[in-house]
Amino acid sequence: MKTAQGIAQRLLLPALLAAGFATCQAVFAADLDLAPSELAGSRHTSASQPGAALAMVDQRGSELLAEIAQRGSDLEAYILQSGYANTASVDQLGHGNSAWVSQAGSFNNAEIDQFGSDNTAHVSQRGNGNQAQIEQFGSGHGASVDQRGSGLTVMVRQYR
DSSP: HHHHHHHIIIIIIIHHHHHHHHHHHHHHHTTTTOGGGGGOOOOOOOEEOSSSOEEEEEEEEESSSSSEEEEEEEEEEEEEOOEEOOEEEEEEEEEEEOEEEEEEEEEEEOOEEEESSSOOOOOEEEEEEOOOOOEEOSSSOOEEEEEOSOOOOOEEEEOO
Protein backbone atom coordinates (compact mmCIF):
# COMPACT_ATOMS: atom_id res chain seq x y z
CA MET A 1 0.00 0.00 0.00
CA LYS A 2 2.68 2.49 0.95
CA THR A 3 4.64 1.55 -2.16
CA ALA A 4 1.68 2.16 -4.47
CA GLN A 5 0.86 5.39 -2.68
CA GLY A 6 4.47 6.54 -2.89
CA ILE A 7 4.63 5.81 -6.60
CA ALA A 8 1.37 7.64 -7.21
CA GLN A 9 2.45 10.65 -5.18
CA ARG A 10 5.87 10.87 -6.85
CA LEU A 11 4.91 10.13 -10.44
CA LEU A 12 1.23 10.04 -11.28
CA LEU A 13 -0.58 12.47 -9.00
CA PRO A 14 1.64 15.54 -9.46
CA ALA A 15 1.41 15.22 -13.23
CA LEU A 16 -2.35 14.73 -13.22
CA LEU A 17 -3.07 17.42 -10.67
CA ALA A 18 -0.72 19.95 -12.28
CA ALA A 19 -2.32 19.40 -15.67
CA GLY A 20 -5.91 19.51 -14.43
CA PHE A 21 -9.09 17.66 -15.35
CA ALA A 22 -8.71 17.98 -19.12
CA THR A 23 -5.37 16.24 -19.23
CA CYS A 24 -6.52 13.56 -16.80
CA GLN A 25 -9.43 12.90 -19.08
CA ALA A 26 -7.11 12.69 -22.07
CA VAL A 27 -4.82 10.26 -20.24
CA PHE A 28 -7.76 8.04 -19.34
CA ALA A 29 -9.16 8.17 -22.86
CA ALA A 30 -5.79 7.27 -24.38
CA ASP A 31 -5.57 4.28 -22.07
CA LEU A 32 -8.90 3.00 -23.37
CA ASP A 33 -7.64 2.33 -26.90
CA LEU A 34 -7.89 -1.43 -26.63
CA ALA A 35 -7.91 -4.42 -28.91
CA PRO A 36 -10.94 -6.76 -28.62
CA SER A 37 -8.68 -9.55 -27.35
CA GLU A 38 -7.98 -7.44 -24.26
CA LEU A 39 -11.67 -7.35 -23.38
CA ALA A 40 -12.16 -10.83 -22.01
CA GLY A 41 -13.19 -12.15 -18.61
CA SER A 42 -15.17 -10.77 -15.71
CA ARG A 43 -13.69 -8.25 -13.34
CA HIS A 44 -14.95 -7.26 -9.94
CA THR A 45 -13.02 -5.14 -7.49
CA SER A 46 -13.82 -3.73 -4.11
CA ALA A 47 -11.73 -1.85 -1.59
CA SER A 48 -12.48 -0.36 1.79
CA GLN A 49 -9.77 1.65 3.50
CA PRO A 50 -10.04 3.42 6.82
CA GLY A 51 -6.99 5.66 7.26
CA ALA A 52 -4.81 7.55 4.79
CA ALA A 53 -6.03 5.75 1.64
CA LEU A 54 -5.35 5.76 -2.05
CA ALA A 55 -7.04 3.24 -4.30
CA MET A 56 -6.58 2.60 -7.99
CA VAL A 57 -8.50 0.17 -10.16
CA ASP A 58 -7.90 -0.51 -13.84
CA GLN A 59 -10.12 -3.09 -15.49
CA ARG A 60 -10.14 -3.71 -19.21
CA GLY A 61 -13.27 -5.59 -20.15
CA SER A 62 -16.35 -7.76 -19.72
CA GLU A 63 -18.75 -7.55 -16.80
CA LEU A 64 -16.68 -5.08 -14.74
CA LEU A 65 -17.69 -3.59 -11.42
CA ALA A 66 -15.54 -1.60 -9.02
CA GLU A 67 -16.36 -0.16 -5.63
CA ILE A 68 -14.11 1.88 -3.38
CA ALA A 69 -15.13 3.12 0.04
CA GLN A 70 -12.63 5.13 2.04
CA ARG A 71 -13.26 6.73 5.39
CA GLY A 72 -10.82 9.43 6.42
CA SER A 73 -7.72 11.57 5.76
CA ASP A 74 -6.13 12.51 2.44
CA LEU A 75 -8.03 9.94 0.35
CA GLU A 76 -7.97 9.59 -3.45
CA ALA A 77 -9.60 7.03 -5.70
CA TYR A 78 -9.34 6.19 -9.36
CA ILE A 79 -11.39 3.73 -11.31
CA LEU A 80 -10.72 3.23 -14.97
CA GLN A 81 -12.76 0.59 -16.73
CA SER A 82 -13.44 -0.25 -20.33
CA GLY A 83 -16.00 -2.22 -22.29
CA TYR A 84 -19.19 -4.07 -21.45
CA ALA A 85 -21.36 -3.95 -18.34
CA ASN A 86 -19.42 -1.24 -16.43
CA THR A 87 -20.53 0.27 -13.11
CA ALA A 88 -18.32 2.03 -10.63
CA SER A 89 -18.78 3.65 -7.30
CA VAL A 90 -16.63 5.68 -4.97
CA ASP A 91 -17.71 6.62 -1.49
CA GLN A 92 -15.37 8.72 0.63
CA LEU A 93 -15.97 10.42 3.93
CA GLY A 94 -13.62 13.09 5.16
CA HIS A 95 -10.58 15.28 4.48
CA GLY A 96 -8.62 15.62 1.20
CA ASN A 97 -11.08 13.71 -1.02
CA SER A 98 -10.80 13.46 -4.80
CA ALA A 99 -12.08 10.77 -7.12
CA TRP A 100 -11.95 9.89 -10.77
CA VAL A 101 -13.96 7.43 -12.77
CA SER A 102 -13.58 6.85 -16.46
CA GLN A 103 -15.49 4.17 -18.34
CA ALA A 104 -15.78 3.43 -22.04
CA GLY A 105 -18.62 1.49 -23.62
CA SER A 106 -21.74 -0.47 -22.72
CA PHE A 107 -24.12 -0.18 -19.79
CA ASN A 108 -22.13 2.41 -17.79
CA ASN A 109 -23.19 3.92 -14.47
CA ALA A 110 -20.96 5.74 -12.03
CA GLU A 111 -21.55 7.20 -8.63
CA ILE A 112 -19.27 9.29 -6.47
CA ASP A 113 -20.34 10.35 -2.99
CA GLN A 114 -17.90 12.41 -0.96
CA PHE A 115 -19.08 13.76 2.34
CA GLY A 116 -16.70 16.36 3.77
CA SER A 117 -13.59 18.49 3.23
CA ASP A 118 -11.77 19.48 0.07
CA ASN A 119 -13.73 17.35 -2.46
CA THR A 120 -13.33 17.12 -6.22
CA ALA A 121 -14.82 14.53 -8.49
CA HIS A 122 -14.74 13.58 -12.11
CA VAL A 123 -16.71 11.12 -14.18
CA SER A 124 -16.26 10.54 -17.86
CA GLN A 125 -18.24 7.88 -19.66
CA ARG A 126 -18.22 7.50 -23.40
CA GLY A 127 -21.02 5.45 -24.86
CA ASN A 128 -24.18 3.39 -24.25
CA GLY A 129 -26.20 3.13 -21.01
CA ASN A 130 -24.63 6.09 -19.17
CA GLN A 131 -25.90 7.76 -15.98
CA ALA A 132 -23.72 9.41 -13.40
CA GLN A 133 -24.24 10.85 -10.00
CA ILE A 134 -21.95 13.02 -7.93
CA GLU A 135 -23.02 14.13 -4.47
CA GLN A 136 -20.59 16.08 -2.33
CA PHE A 137 -21.95 17.42 0.91
CA GLY A 138 -19.47 19.70 2.71
CA SER A 139 -16.43 21.89 2.01
CA GLY A 140 -14.48 22.67 -1.22
CA HIS A 141 -16.55 20.78 -3.80
CA GLY A 142 -15.73 20.62 -7.50
CA ALA A 143 -17.23 18.11 -9.99
CA SER A 144 -16.97 17.41 -13.66
CA VAL A 145 -19.06 15.01 -15.70
CA ASP A 146 -18.50 14.32 -19.36
CA GLN A 147 -20.74 11.74 -20.98
CA ARG A 148 -20.55 11.62 -24.76
CA GLY A 149 -23.34 9.49 -26.16
CA SER A 150 -26.27 7.09 -25.76
CA GLY A 151 -28.60 6.95 -22.70
CA LEU A 152 -27.07 9.83 -20.72
CA THR A 153 -28.44 11.18 -17.44
CA VAL A 154 -26.61 13.14 -14.82
CA MET A 155 -27.20 14.39 -11.32
CA VAL A 156 -24.77 16.53 -9.38
CA ARG A 157 -25.63 17.79 -5.92
CA GLN A 158 -23.17 19.79 -3.91
CA TYR A 159 -24.29 21.08 -0.56
CA ARG A 160 -22.38 23.34 1.82
